[in-house]
Amino acid sequence: MPVDPVALTADLVRCPSITPAEGGALVHLEKVLTEGGFHCTRVDRGGVANLFARWGRQGANRTFGFNGHTDVVPLGDEAAWTMPPFGGQIKDGYLFGRGATDMKSGVAAFAAAAIDFVAETPPDGAIILAITGDEEGDATDGTTALLDWMAANGERMSICLVGEPTCPDVMGEAMKIGRRGSMAAFFTVTGVQGHAAYPHRARNPMPAMARLMDALSSRALDEGTDHFDPSSLQVLTIDTGNPATNVIPAQTHATVNIRFNDAHDSAALTAWMQGEADKVAADFGVQVAMRVKVSGESFVTPPGALSDLVGKAVEAETGVKPALSTSGGTSDARFVKDHCPVVEFGLTGKTMHQVDERVKVDEIRQLKAIYARILRDYFG
Template sequence: MAPIDAAKLTADLIRCPSVTPAEGGALVLLDALLTDAGFDCTRVDRGGISNLFARWGAKGDARTFGFNGHTDVVPVGDEDSWTADPFGAEIREGIMYGRGTTDMKSGVAAFAAAAIDFVSNTPPNGAIVLTITGDEEGDALDGTTALLDYMTAENEQMSVCLVGEPTCPNEMGEMMKIGRRGSLTAYFTFTGKQGHAAYPHRANNPLPAMARLMDQLSSHTLDAGTDHFDASTLAVVTMDTGNPATNVIPADCRATVNIRFNDVHSGSTLTDWLQSRLDAVAKDTGVAIDMSVKISGESFITPPGALSDLVAAAVTAETGRTPELSTSGGTSDARFVQHHCPVVEFGLVGKTMHQVDENVPVAQIHQLKDIYSRILRDYFA
């Protein structure tokens, strides 16, 4: 079988308009390509989300290398601001433009191409599994979680897993992820008593209570960081009253905070801390404060060891750089995979992801395929 051109496959995927939750033809394309190469493919659709499970090799093989990625992309935004068709995969001066070029259709294409070439030329003593979702950029309720649920039900197992998210800040090979911070969003509603601004004693203004609580939360130092994580952060992301009148004290107002936390904390301990601060302000002000919390993921880490050494060695061999082992950035689907098996992340430079004119140098796509190919060779050696 002729080698798979990872850049051409990337372009074919870019031309599939798979804006979350639309499948757009991307998984259909991958399904056909992988099936032709001898992979057993199964669509694992759930809740209106399209997902693909593909395995080469014996089911339940004790030595199985897994890859996780997504073909869904964020909306293009103002299309008139693009200098190229967001779904055209236009190449100018060696750079491919399009939504998903960086995040992360190039990563999916590079690994699929590496895996197909590998099993075609040197069939390994083991198995390779690809879990590709169409729901990473959305709520992620029926994407990788659905694939992992399917694997549990079917007694499928990955020994280790590589997530192909873009991980490098500026130069190819400079960073890989061995964990991620947790993410928690807390929504507050403050309810007082509406009244005339000239007679504040007849009202109970919820705005000072909101300002006091937000100041207390944002000025608090959560921690100083840990061995593998930076210090946790809390950001006040919105404060709203919706009150256009200057002579009315509003009855209620709302605020939202987002916390990115390390392994000092858990979602539950932070929720308890927020509740204690909330209760104190409510008691002092007489304003009723309700809170709802959404935990997008807990912090986790895959301790440095065999898997990170394997990936780092391949990256160094192909780029000449020793990647930093990092836990920075937002969340990824690795937060789900880490419950299944050891997981690390490595992918492209992510400077243009989610931006207008998102792009990737074509040479980087080929380089990424070379890195993934070396990882597979070294793992099964």
């Protein structure tokens, strides 16, 4: 009997797998995949649950990979939900619940497609499912742990499809062939505290921070590249915490976020910011400390065989030719790209991370059909 991706999505939504809790989602998937003929291995690391599943011979001449996650973001204001957030209930053609869109439906669709495919037409090759419980969190012990384990155990995907929601409004309209890089920089400017009436006895860090933030945010990083929009630096906060009206503070803090395209890497951007910080420190006679956190580098999978494979299947099942996009935030494709060529395709993501997150039931079935066609075309 074919695996129902709607029922499987509902089962997964009922698992309260808020990062980093496993919540029963991977336990259930392991049972379903094992019954479907997949060899499953838990690859837990750092308190994070991960699942590796393979059908077929290790080291096969070609191995198709799927990647996804079962962890979800917190509920927000639970009282604002009109449907139980972990109920997996269907109403008016929609399946409701946290993770319904991002991305338990995607995992259910590719698991169902893979199980049915190997049962109906066992392929000459292998299929790997790499599913993590740490995509919405720090992502240090999720897909990276799976890839590390695969490298240590001789497992390899030839190509990979990440099942994140990629379509803004209409099913089939976009697939991701890359992602912008993402990094944050945290600045602390330290001066000398003093009385506002005697500024010559103090050294105010505020003008220095204002100058630094202006220097960083005023620069146009680039005008965009062949596959990416222009890079963007945004000042997120400037925090001093000074309640007094007559005290020059000793210290102030600021945070910026940069989403950058393939014209840059994090090392070059870090060096540029450090240079600007050093200039401000010298000009104002203050100390400027900077700490950087890199979430991922920019990457692009050049249009070609993989994007054509996915695009043709999407168009065949939806009647819509997907645009090749690099928009949005980060995904675990930023890790997979160091292992093998990777693209992303999934359903519409209009309600992801929102209260009353929901997905059209018909889209879940359509997504399974797309994934099944991709497998048939790849192995056929």
